[in-house]
Amino acid sequence: MRTHHDGRHEHGQNFLVDRTVITDVVDLVARTTGPILEIGCGSGALTLPLQALGRPLTGVEVDPARVRELRRRVAPTTTLVEADFLHHRLPREPHVLVGNLPFHLTTAVLRRVVHAGHWTDAVLLVQWEVARRRAGVGGATMMTAQWWPWYSFALVRRVPAAAFRPRPGVDGGLLAVTRRRAPLVDPRDRRRYQAVVHRVFTGRGRGVPAILRATYPRARTDAWARRHHVTDRTLPRDLTAEQWAELFALTPPVR
Incomplete structure (x- = not known):
C-alpha cells in the first residue's frame, strides 16, 4: 500500500519526516516577508506548516499523483501547480523560495535559482556537502564565488539521513540564501x-x-x-x- 512517504524513484523523492527540521525550515521562512513559492511539495510536510504563516503560498510539484493528493489537504488559499520547477515561470514580484530539493537535482535547481530574478530569500534543504561548499565552509566552489557578490550563503544546520523517508545515502544540509540589498559588484x-x-x-x-x-x-x-x-x-x-x-x-x- 502506498503511503504519503513512498517516493517515486524517477523523481528522486526523499520526504522530510523529522518535525524538528520542519519547524526549523518554517521558522527561517517566518523571518522573511512576501509570498512563498515551494519547490517540490511532495507529501506536504512543509506545505501544510507553511500555510500557518498566513502568507500567499504556491507549491510547484512535478508528480501529478502528489498534486492530486495534496489538493485534498491544503487550504483554499494555497495554489498547487503541476510543473517541473526547472522550467516553471517564476513570479516577477518579490517572493521567498523554500524547498526540500531532490538530491540528484541539487546543482541544476541551484543554478536555476541564482539565475532567477525577483526572489529575496531561499531556504533550501540540499546534500550536506553541497550546503557546506555553497556556504564556503571548508572552501567555496567556483559556483559560489561566481555568485557571491549578489547573494550570501549561510549553512544553518546538518540534517541527518534519518530525517527522510526513504532514507538517502547521505545527510542533508539546510542552506539559507539571501539576495544582497547592496551588491558587492555591479x-x-x-x-x-x-x-x-x-x-x-x-x-x-x-x-x-x-x-x-x-x-x-x-x-x-x-x-x-x-x-x-x-x-x-x-x-x-x-x-x-x-x-x-x-x-x-x-x-x-x-x-
Whole structure:
C-alpha cells in the first residue's frame, strides 16, 4: 500500500519526516516577508506548516499523483501547480523560495535559482556537502564565488539521513540564501566578474598570487594580497566574497 512517504524513484523523492527540521525550515521562512513559492511539495510536510504563516503560498510539484493528493489537504488559499520547477515561470514580484530539493537535482535547481530574478530569500534543504561548499565552509566552489557578490550563503544546520523517508545515502544540509540589498559588484558586470573567477579557479599556479601574476599587473595584485593576507598557500577556494570583489576591481587582466 502506498503511503504519503513512498517516493517515486524517477523523481528522486526523499520526504522530510523529522518535525524538528520542519519547524526549523518554517521558522527561517517566518523571518522573511512576501509570498512563498515551494519547490517540490511532495507529501506536504512543509506545505501544510507553511500555510500557518498566513502568507500567499504556491507549491510547484512535478508528480501529478502528489498534486492530486495534496489538493485534498491544503487550504483554499494555497495554489498547487503541476510543473517541473526547472522550467516553471517564476513570479516577477518579490517572493521567498523554500524547498526540500531532490538530491540528484541539487546543482541544476541551484543554478536555476541564482539565475532567477525577483526572489529575496531561499531556504533550501540540499546534500550536506553541497550546503557546506555553497556556504564556503571548508572552501567555496567556483559556483559560489561566481555568485557571491549578489547573494550570501549561510549553512544553518546538518540534517541527518534519518530525517527522510526513504532514507538517502547521505545527510542533508539546510542552506539559507539571501539576495544582497547592496551588491558587492555591479550586476551589469556579472559576466566579466564571473569570467575572472573562472580564470583564477582554472589558472596555473600553486597559489592565488602565482595564478594572478600570469595575467594581472604584479604590483597591484601583490598589494591586494598583502592587504588580505593572501599567501602562496592560499587557494581560490579560500577567498571570501569581499576579497573576490576587490580583486575584480583591480586593473583588468592583460589579454
